[in-house]
Amino acid sequence: MIPAKTMKPKAESILEAAGEIFAEQGYRKTTVREICKRCKVNLAAINYYFGDKDHMYLACLKHYQSIAAQKVPFNFGINPSASPKEKLSTFIQTFIFRLLEEGKQTLFGKLLAREFIEPTGALDALVEESIKPSFYLLSSIVREVLGNNCTDQEVELCTMSILGQCLYFRNAQPIIFRLRNKDTFSEEDIKEIAEHIINFSLKALDNY
Amino acid sequence: MIPAKTMKPKAESILEAAGEIFAEQGYRKTTVREICKRCKVNLAAINYYFGDKDHMYLACLKHYQSIAAQKVPFNFGINPSASPKEKLSTFIQTFIFRLLEEGKQTLFGKLLAREFIEPTGALDALVEESIKPSFYLLSSIVREVLGNNCTDQEVELCTMSILGQCLYFRNAQPIIFRLRNKDTFSEEDIKEIAEHIINFSLKALDNY
DNA sequence: ACGTGTTTTAAATTTATGTTTAAATTACTT
DNA sequence: AAGTAATTTAAACATAAATTTAAAACACGT
DSSP: OOOGGGSOHHHHHHHHHHHHHHHHHHHHHOOHHHHHHHTTOOTTHHHHHHSSHHHHHHHHHHHHHHHHHHHSOTTTTOOTTSOHHHHHHHHHHHHHHHHHSOSHHHHHHHHHHHHHHSOOSOHHHHIIIIIHHHHHHHHHHHHHHHOSSSOHHHHHHHHHHHHHHHHHHHHTHHHHHHHHTOSSOOHHHHHHHHHHHHHHHHHHHHTO | OOOGGGSOHHHHHHHHHHHHHHHHHHHHHOOHHHHHHHTTOOTTHHHHHHSSHHHHHHHHHHHHHHHHHHHSOTTTTOOTTSOHHHHHHHHHHHHHHHHHSOSHHHHHHHHHHHHHHSOOSOHHHHIIIIIHHHHHHHHHHHHHHHOSSSOHHHHHHHHHHHHHHHHHHHHTHHHHHHHHTOSSOOHHHHHHHHHHHHHHHHHHHHTO
């Protein structure tokens, strides 16, 4: 990843605008004309700086990947000397806030969600670089909570149960907002959701 | 929804082919040329029968919605006199099989998943007709399991925890397959997943 | 078999969008 | 300040895709 400091300001403003629009509309629906209009650069700028739309998209993913990585450290801010349950709580809380909070750092998650449904070829690298590390972090915590009397398969499934709960609240926003007659999550909502998932998951793991 | 019987055979074959390709590639990436090629009709047939690509897409959603509805009855095959926990087991099992089993009836789920990420305007009706009924069915079961000492909010959150777990196994397939070095779920895998989610969720609800 | 309405076809048209070009402008170096 | 490289611009270009058209083929009741 090219550090932001060394990137041309115009190139960076393209990536910023592009990320917003890609996250809203997906790769195909997004036109280079719309991106250039949003950040007020000439239509030819994308090809000038990035070669073509596709390379610009990849640069955009990396740009937001690095923003997300800055915002949430690799270890999710988990204290290695905390108890397993505390670690799990911290993980869930951090993950949920990263998914649901408004702001630049959530764009990467949205772009990632699109890649799942409509992979562009960038997915393999993203899974390796961004998703697997978080998955393995969580599954190591789950193993600690469950103790050593359980199989890898059980750990894996429980890890997925927790991730699934978290991701639902982002992926199913169109339903949730319709059920609740709202169209955002408040800070309070997010807190409640995180607490619920922590609670629900610990209950399940405790008696596993 | 126009019953299949009254639909022109050619129109129906277009919807069949279209559904497969839309589910694979999404609305934008799918071209009318490709659909017409797949079902061996002339390029103009889509406009002739449906007016334009967009109306054909809507007809396609309805077509597969009705196929899915035929395959899985409205009540998920739940026996009203079963115990709450048995009802929950049946619901999860049915839901997971519907999501993960290969076949026509899963296409609707895939199309629905795309709508979430990239709504085309059909989403409102789909939420009302297909999603809310299932959601309310599950939440009524969750309420039975939890008993009456819990708030609507708690019931709602637990319902989402269960749905989230189930949907993860479809939405996160690109990760799961990479973690497991496979690219399908076997019948056995699906059974294990369903059992796990039932187990995990009942443990959580029991101690709620 | 005739005629009418429907369906099918290949080709033409239109539109949207990514990309290239070449000239104009700006920034930088000596 | 002159000259060179980098950037910006508007316009042109290319391509791919949806849509339309009009003629041909077909189906079917009389």
